[in-house]
Amino acid sequence: MSIKNIRPAISPFCNMNCRYCSNSNNAGYAKMEDFRRSSISSGVLSTDQWLQIFKCFYDAGFKGISLTGGEPTLNPDWLSMLKYCKDLGYVSTELTSNLLTLGRYKEQLPGVDYITKFKVSLDTFNKERFYYLTRVDALENVLSNINFLVGLGFNVQLNRVTMRSTQEELIEYVEHASKLNVSIKLLDLVYYKGSNSDNDIDEWASEFISSEFTWLYLKNHIKDFGNMESDQRYGWQTSYKKMNIILKDSKLTKRSKRCQTCPLYCQEGIFTVRIASDGTISTCPDYKNELSYIDGVRALQDKSLTERLKNIFKEFKIKEGYHFEEYVRKL
Ligand SMILES: C[S@@+](CC[C@H](N)C(=O)[O-])C[C@H]1O[C@@H](n2cnc3c(N)ncnc32)[C@H](O)[C@@H]1O
Numbered sequence: 001m002s003i004k005n006i007r008p009a010i011s012p013f014c015n016m017n018c019r020y021c022s023n024s025n026n027a028g029y030a031k032m033e034d035f036r037r038s039s040i041s042s043g044v045l046s047t048d049q050w051l052q053i054f055k056c057f058y059d060a061g062f063k064g065i066s067l068t069g070g071e072p073t074l075n076p077d078w079l080s081m082l083k084y085c086k087d088l089g090y091v092s093t094e095l096t097s098n099l100l101t102l103g104r105y106k107e108q109l110p111g112v113d114y115i116t117k118f119k120v121s122l123d124t125f126n127k128e129r130f131y132y133l134t135r136v137d138a139l140e141n142v143l144s145n146i147n148f149l150v151g152l153g154f155n156v157q158l159n160r161v162t163m164r165s166t167q168e169e170l171i172e173y174v175e176h177a178s179k180l181n182v183s184i185k186l187l188d189l190v191y192y193k194g195s196n197s198d199n200d201i202d203e204w205a206s207e208f209i210s211s212e213f214t215w216l217y218l219k220n221h222i223k224d225f226g227n228m229e230s231d232q233r234y235g236w237q238t239s240y241k242k243m244n245i246i247l248k249d250s251k252l253t254k255r256s257k258r259c260q261t262c263p264l265y266c267q268e269g270i271f272t273v274r275i276a277s278d279g280t281i282s283t284c285p286d287y288k289n290e291l292s293y294i295d296g297v298r299a300l301q302d303k304s305l306t307e308r309l310k311n312i313f314k315e316f317k318i319k320e321g322y323h324f325e326e327y328v329r330k331l
């Protein structure tokens with residue numbers, strides 16, 4: 001049985017300004033994954049509140065955590081948070097990061113044994129393209145931090161979003177990554193309805209390529225590219241040389257009863273639980289604040305959080321299925 005995962009946005013701010021994120025007009029506030037109900041001026045959770053929330057999720061059955069943001073390494077307590085979770089019993093303790101400011105933590109990282117994976121968002125190995133996408137000229141720095149982590153023996157995975165317009169670059173990307181002793185996750189493009197980023201529907205429709213198509217493309221263009229096998233976690237896996245490659249497939253989702261009447265009907269369905277930097281808890285990418293959520297701070301105060309999270313946990317027991325046609329019909 002696969003582990004049920006949570007994604008806490010432990011920093012609302014980011015040190016990059018990526019084109020797919022809603023960062024450009026918000027003075028560093030990166031809200032792509034940070035679905036707050038309160039304004040940013042009302043502050044963020046304290047580390048103590050975060051730890052209490054992680055404990056409640058653990059008690060409710062969740063055993064995987066991937067810190068995100070914004071950029072999670074801008075929260076100086078990210079390492080101690082992961083250690084706390086590992087000590088609690090979480091079996092998967094990960095960080096999703098752009099690695100731009102990893103240098104601040106280099107002295108603390110040797111010997112760390114409580115991080116199961118570093119998931120590094122890296123869409124290109126081309127310096128100019130990196131600058132275009134992130135608006136920061138830092139490819140060398142990020143690559144040096146990747147090599148540093150690999151050198152320490154950490155499990156490092158590169159995340160890249162697949163798009164039709166950058167499909168040809170993918171061949172070079174896979175070849176380059178295979179020399180780094182990392183794994184890759186190729187994420188099919190998600191359309192975030194209601195976000196005020198540039199991510200609009202026509203662009204999504206012209207840029208989306210299915211994970212099966214991505215695999216076929218790579219198989220046809222790279223000698224000795226592996227076969228495609230089911231990954232059981234919203235996707236597929238394959239390999240190249242010794243490198244493991246996961247293809248995330250948003251067509252494979254879980255839909256609960258409430259999805260059927262949902263005014264949003266998102267692409268990914270019941271996929272992960274997001275905890276925003278103000279403690280808002282939801283499974284839904286709810287940019288318009290129109291769906292139900294749990295106020296984590298209040299639920300901690302009245303001691304109802306664990307019980308309420310158990311209800312969310314039950315929804316994850318639903319089997320994955322194909323709901324893509326329904327999604328496209330409802331767009
Ligand atoms: C928003 S970032 C936040 C965490 C951290 N700052 C980082 O850069 O990894 C999280 C991930 O979302 C992915 N992502 C962004 N837009 C996406 C989209 N439209 N479809 C699929 N994945 C997307 C990015 O590739 C990145 O790996």
Ligand code: SF4
Pocket residue numbers: 255256258259262263264265266267268269270271283284285291
């Ligand atoms: S937004 Fe939430 S309720 Fe609506 S379809 Fe997505 S997961 Fe289901």
